[in-house]
Amino acid sequence: MRCVLRSLSLWLATLAVLTAAETVPPHPPVWSFYYAWYDTPAGPKARWSFWADKQVAGQATRWLIPAQPLIGAYDSIHVATTAWHLQLADAAGIDAFLVSWWGGANSSGQAFETVILPAAAKTKVKVALNCELAQFHAEVPKLAEQLSGILLRTKDQPGYLHVDGRPVVYLYQVPFAPKLTPATFTQLRTAVEKRVGPVWWAMDKIAYQKGSYGVPAAWRQTPGIDALGFYGTFSVKRISTEAELTPFFRNYAAEVRQTSCKLLLPMHPALDNSRIQPDTAYVIKGLKGATLQAYHRSALAAGADILLLTSFNEWPEGTVVEPSADWPDPYQYLRIIAGWKGKAFTPPPLPVK
Numbered sequence: 530m531r532c533v534l535r536s537l538s539l540w541l542a543t544l545a546v547l548t549a550a551e552t553v554p555p556h557p558p559v560w561s562f563y564y565a566w567y568d569t570p571a572g573p574k575a576r577w578s579f580w581a582d583k584q585v586a587g588q589a590t591r592w593l594i595p596a597q598p599l600i601g602a603y604d605s606i607h608v609a610t611t612a613w614h615l616q617l618a619d620a621a622g623i624d625a626f627l628v629s630w631w632g633g634a635n636s637s638g639q640a641f642e643t644v645i646l647p648a649a650a651k652t653k654v655k656v657a658l659n660c661e662l663a664q665f666h667a668e669v670p671k672l673a674e675q676l677s678g679i680l681l682r683t684k685d686q687p688g689y690l691h692v693d694g695r696p697v698v699y700l701y702q703v704p705f706a707p708k709l710t711p712a713t714f715t716q717l718r719t720a721v722e723k724r725v726g727p728v729w730w731a732m733d734k735i736a737y738q739k740g741s742y743g744v745p746a747a748w749r750q751t752p753g754i755d756a757l758g759f760y761g762t763f764s765v766k767r768i769s770t771e772a773e774l775t776p777f778f779r780n781y782a783a784e785v786r787q788t789s790c791k792l793l794l795p796m797h798p799a800l801d802n803s804r805i806q807p808d809t810a811y812v813i814k815g816l817k818g819a820t821l822q823a824y825h826r827s828a829l830a831a832g833a834d835i836l837l838l839t840s841f842n843e844w845p846e847g848t849v850v851e852p853s854a855d856w857p858d859p860y861q862y863l864r865i866i867a868g869w870k871g872k873a874f875t876p877p878p879l880p881v882k
Contacts, residue, residue, distance in 0.1 A: 556869055557829070560690075560793075561618065561838035561850070562659060562760070563626035565605035565640035572604030578635060579845055594844040595801040599852035599859045600879060605640045609880035612648045614851065616877035618841065619652040621850075621863040622870030625690045626841065627659040627699045632675050634662075642683060649688030657690035657697040658683075663717070664701060664708045673720035680725045692755070695729040702733045704765045711751040718753045731793060735759040735781065742766065742777065743784035757785045758793025761839045761848070763800050769813045771823040778831035786832075794833040796824035798862045801847035818865045821850075825869065838866070852876075 568578035580602045581589030603610045618626065628645055632638045641658070649656045658679065666672040676698070683689055684696035691697065702709055709717075714732070722728055732754045736745050742765055744757055759781075762768055768777060778794055785792045799815035813820060828836055842851040850866065852859035860876055867874035 557833055557836050558624040559622065559836045559838055559866065559869070560625040560627055560657075561623050562629065562840040562843065563614070563645075563656070564629045564840065564843050565611075565637040565645060566629065566631070566635040567603060567605045567844075568636055569602050569604050573606065574604075574636070577602075591804075593804050595804055595847040596844070596849070596853045596855040598842075598844065599854045600882065601854075603882065605636045606644050607880075607882065608644055608648070610882065611640070611644045612651070613877060613880040614841065615645075615648050615652045615654050617851070617860075617863060618654045620872070620874055620877060621866040622872050623654060623838065623841070623866060625655045625657060625697075627837075628656055629661055629701075630658045630679070631661050632679075638679070642679070646683055646686050646688045650686065654688075655690035656688055657699065659699040659701055661701050664703055666708060666713075669713050669716045670720065673717050673724075676717070677721050677724040680721070680728070684725060692729040695727045695755075696725075697729045697731060699731040700733060701760060704735050704759070711747050714751060715753065729755045731756040731758065731791075733759050735765055737765070741780045743781055744788075749784065749788050754788075754790055756791040756793050756835065757788065758835070758837055759795060760837070761795050761797060761800075763797065763811055763813065767811055769797070769800075769820055769823070771827055774824060774827035775830050778827050778833075782831040782833070791834040792832060793835045793837050794828040794831060795837045795839045796821060796828055797839050797848050798850050799847055802845070805845050815862075818861055821862060821865055 566579055568574040568576055569580065570576060570584060577584055577589055579593065581593055582591045584590065600610065628637065628641050630637050630641055645656055660676060662672055662675065680696060689696055700709065718730060730753060734744050734748050734757055735742050738745065762774065766777065768774060782792050797813060798821040800811060800813035803810035803812060838850065840848045842849050850862035860874060864874045
């Protein structure tokens with residue numbers, strides 16, 4: 530009889546564990562902002578771009594980055610380096626890269642099409658356009674032509690990110706006096722979708738109103754937007770602790786929930802823009818991953834549908850999770866992200882440069 534009771538107790542305990550596991554909601558997707566604008570004197574453009582301001586006799590005169598990449602400065606069109614970045618993201622459970630795209634204004638346009646998309650196809654990580662031109666456009670038809678062109682060339686490739694069967698486009702906007710309006714977004718969306726078909730539009734939108742930061746009513750009422758979020762807290766408010774972030778995120782989430790849009794909330798591992806903005810510098814210390822964990826908990830508490838990791842490799846602002854030679858554990862942030870997904874992080878081999 531005792532054996533029967535023990536077996537029954539064991540069975541009930543196992544059933545309880547399985548039931549609890551089934552009720553735990555899946556972790557939201559993690560999309561990370563990724564930058565492909567870097568050049569070095571050893572690369573095809575034979576110059577420093579975003580690593581240093583200029584060079585004399587082949588040497589940088591002033592570094593623009595607060596920490597050093599584990600592999601040193603690199604070119605964004607270097608195939609092995611890009612492949613390594615995607616392998617790192619894959620190992621950490623990052624679901625997608627939102628690639629900062631400036632057309633032909635820097636290396637990002639070439640890198641996205643010829644290097645990043647092919648490398649993504651070899652991993653589980655998907656990539657999508659983070660269109661930065663939307664905040665600087667002078668003519669909507671020209672912007673629509675540029676965006677339609679690259680989407681026609683890339684949206685059906687296996688590495689491109691889709692949601693609900695549609696290619697994702699993130700439209701970045703600065704928080705203060707952004708260029709895009711509800712009317713010009715509608716004009717842009719109509720022109721692009723006429724050429725490429727339906728697009729899944731994620732809109733960067735946050736503004737101060739009525740004592741808090743949220744989404745302006747005109748934007749909440751604009752049709753065609755599938756997701757609302759914003760790039761970073763540091764662009765609008767100098768906060769970084771969980772006690773500050775949780776109500777801030779919840780207030781923003783409450784406004785997004787007035788729409789049918791998905792909620793995107795940012796997470797930062799750290800910040801140090803003192804090299805590029807010395808007069809208005811702001812530093813958020815990483816605290817060995819505690820800062821990133823605070824953002825993560827606050828974003829989950831607010832009910833984020835998708836988590837925006839800002840960033841994978843925006844080195845001039847120091848918001849990076851890409852491995853750094855200046856950290857005791859170069860992979861410290863990627864290990865944390867992997868833990869969210871229940872993964873054991875194993876670093877891929879370093880790229881051959």
